[in-house]
Amino acid sequence: MKHSRESNACQNCPSRGExxxxxxxxxxxxxxxEHKVTNLYKKGQTLxxxxxxxxxxxxxxxxxxxxxxTGPDGKxxxxxxxxxxxxxxxxxxxxxxxxTATATALExxxxxxxxxxYILKVIQDKPSVALxxxxxxxxxxxxxxSKLTSLHxxxxxxxxxxxxxxxxxxxxxxxxxxxxxxxxxxxxxEMATMIGTANETLxxxxxxxxxxxxxxxxxKTIIISDEEKLIEWANLNY
Amino acid sequence: MRKLENGNVLTLDKxxxxxxxxHADVHTYPLxxxxxxxxxxxxxxxxxxxxxxxxxxxxKVKSVLSKGTLLGVHELMTxxxxxxxxxxxxNTKVCFLDKSTILEFIHEHDTEDVGDLFKKLMIS
Numbered sequence: 001m002k003h004s005r006e007s008n009a010c011q012n013c014p015s016r017g018e019x020x021x022x023x024x025x026x027x028x029x030x031x032x033x034e035h036k037v038t039n040l041y042k043k044g045q046t047l048x049x050x051x052x053x054x055x056x057x058x059x060x061x062x063x064x065x066x067x068x069x070t071g072p073d074g075k076x077x078x079x080x081x082x083x084x085x086x087x088x089x090x091x092x093x094x095x096x097x098x099x100t101a102t103a104t105a106l107e108x109x110x111x112x113x114x115x116x117x118y119i120l121k122v123i124q125d126k127p128s129v130a131l132x133x134x135x136x137x138x139x140x141x142x143x144x145x146s147k148l149t150s151l152h153x154x155x156x157x158x159x160x161x162x163x164x165x166x167x168x169x170x171x172x173x174x175x176x177x178x179x180x181x182x183x184x185x186x187x188x189x190e191m192a193t194m195i196g197t198a199n200e201t202l203x204x205x206x207x208x209x210x211x212x213x214x215x216x217x218x219x220k221t222i223i224i225s226d227e228e229k230l231i232e233w234a235n236l237n238y
Numbered sequence: 239m240r241k242l243e244n245g246n247v248l249t250l251d252k253x254x255x256x257x258x259x260x261h262a263d264v265h266t267y268p269l270x271x272x273x274x275x276x277x278x279x280x281x282x283x284x285x286x287x288x289x290x291x292x293x294x295x296x297x298k299v300k301s302v303l304s305k306g307t308l309l310g311v312h313e314l315m316t317x318x319x320x321x322x323x324x325x326x327x328x329n330t331k332v333c334f335l336d337k338s339t340i341l342e343f344i345h346e347h348d349t350e351d352v353g354d355l356f357k358k359l360m361i362s
Contacts, residue, residue, distance in 0.1 A: 035337060037314065039278040046272060053265040055282050055334050113281040115336035 008038035008112070014062045018085025020132035021059075021122075032122065037113045041065075041105040047088065050102045054092040056115040060084050063109020064171075064184055067101045068193075077193045080143065081106070081184070083170060087136055093119070107185055151196050154235060159195040160205050161234035164215065168224050179216075180224040187220075246312040246321070247293070247303060248359075250285070255306050257352050258285055259333045261343065266331045273324040274310065280320060282336045283311030289330025293322040311335060315360040 010021055010029040021032055038061070041047060047058055050070055060082055067079045067088070079101055082088055092099050093116055105111075114122075123130045150159050164182070172180035186194075192202040206222075209215045214230050216223040224230060250258075264287065274280040276295060284291070286307045293301045293309075300322060303309065313320045314337060326332065335343075340356050347353035 037279045037281050037317070037337070039281075041278075042275075045275055049269060049271045051268050052271055053263070053267075053334070055263070055336055115282065115338050117336065117338035117342075121338075 008036075008061075008110075009033040010036075010112075014110075015060070015084035019059055020087055020129055020136065022085075023128035023132065024126060028126070032114065035114065035118050039111055039113070041109050041111055043105055043107050045105050047103040047105070047111060048099050050099050052099050054089050054097075054099055054116070056113050057090055057093055057119045058088040058103070059112045059114070060086045060088065061110040061112055063111070064106040065103050065109055065111070066106050066190065067103050069101045075193075077196075078190055080140070081170070087133070090133060090136065091140075156195065156197045156201055157205055157208070157233060158235045159197070160191075160202065160209070161214075161230045162236065163191065163195050164209075164222065164224060165227070165230055165234055165236075167222075168227065172224065175223065178225070178227060180227065181218075182222045182224065185220065246309070248308040248311075248355075250306050250308055250355075252306070254352055254355070255285065255287070258308075258335070258343075259287060262339050263334045264331065265334065266329060267326045268328060270328050271326055273326055274320055276321065276323040277319045279317055280310035280314050280324070282334045283314050283340065284309050284324070284326075285333040285335060287331040287333055289332075290327045291330065291332075292325045292327065294325060295322050297323075311340065311356070312359045315340060315356075 010016075010019075010033045011026055013019065016022060021029060024032070036059075041063070047065065048054070050068075062084050065082045065088065067082060068076045069079055070076050082103075088103050089099070123133065150162060154162065167182045167184060168180050171182050171184040173183050175181055188202055188206070189199050192199045195202070206215070206217075209230075210217065212226075212229065214224070214226040214233070216225050262285075266288075273284060273291065286303055286305060286309070288305060291303045291307070291309065292299050293303065309324060310320065312318070344353050344356050344360075
């Protein structure tokens, strides 16, 4: 069974408009479509592993991928979550270093891969792609700086409120009436690693947020019901 | 000296292995990792230089490949899903063959055996 090139073509990507190639003309996109490899990664499958050699760029077409770093004690921390339109592996690609993190599908995700030689040629030939990569790198750096500041300057309650607001921005579905469903499946343990706290502490604060009617739970899904109060509790600085 | 086996895996003679590995990136995997999963298209092809790669089906090991084996190239170049998952064992040395490198090989070694080998692997 051959994978359908037509349905996997960049022109038909569900994240069209969000990716680094989206400013290219259809003919140019066709060339990329012919060169790339598109795969469906099932939940839990890894795209690449920390310590291995990078050989290209991954573009997320749909789904959510967690990027984790494993410490010397074997503990896993989520560095970031990438979604449709995001790229992965670009930093290791340019620095020629081994992967400094592991990428794992949080749910069934469609991901395209473009090899290093080809992507470097595209970046050289198409300034819009280079600018979009710089834009992604700058955003990543901004997010990393914010996260570092949060870990140093905020308490766990503020960090949890901030995480919920960030997840609302990236994965929130408007349910109307000021309620937003977080359309991402994260375990409590994964959420705890994202804000640098213990699982038990996170669960305690989630209960507190529920008691304060800032969030609701529908099974494992979190619904934000009072965004204003969350913003207040997150102690956001601009 | 080259034979096609199950899962589109080829065993190459030493001269061919040396010729390919001198033109492509060679790296050692420090840890056990999945190279690709059953049903997926490998993102690059692999030429095994030292150590071992396991082929798995339904999480059960079906065969263990050793030195001189070329895998994943046919699937990569024909855009077809792999019949087996491939898992590399720690400290295994492999040569990576991405799509651009394979196309370059065919272009630069058009009249030679190695160019012919890759051309054959591009046929569905």
